[in-house]
Amino acid sequence: MSLKISLMLKISLILVLASCSSTGINFRNLPEAPSPKLKQALDYKSVNYEFTSLEEIRSVVHTVPYQTDSTNYGTSDYWAQPDQFFANGGDCEDYAIASYALITGSKLYSKSDIKFVLVYDKQTHEEHMILLVGDYVLDNRFKHVLNISSPELKRYNPRGIVNG
DSSP states (O other): OOOOHHHHHHTTOOOOOOOEETTEEOOSSOOEEEOHHHHHHTOSOOOOOOOOOHHHHHHHHTTSOBOOHHHHHSSSOOOOOHHHHHHHOBOHHHHHHHHHHHHHHHTSSOGGGEEEEEEEETTTTEEEEEEEETTEEEOTTSSSOEETTOGGGGGEEEEEEEEO
């Protein structure tokens, strides 16, 4: 499911295209905007987990089937809490939120090292949400954790960071 431009306006996200350099996409210094939907989705009971790597977390989250919000919730956009995602499946932002919950619950990275990044996918012509964790990217469209310099990420134009 793609994030609609109207959604971005509703959550007051300022869209600014980031520059692409010859070495890759610049995910740093993107504009940040608060999101009430993300804040609500992250308002879950924190649980401690025992994951030891981002790849281990990615492999668990990737077992959950992709489902559109219209199929799951009868609406064009719904940001699910992690328990809803694991029970019902979900789309890109649900994948990112669930990954965030497992990463912070495992204490692998601090919350300040994790960013929800809104990107425009030049291949699918859709808005898309990925999770930036330090120098790594978790993305439901890829079956492995990517380094931010990975050539696979050149398909994206970063738009901004959404925070809770």
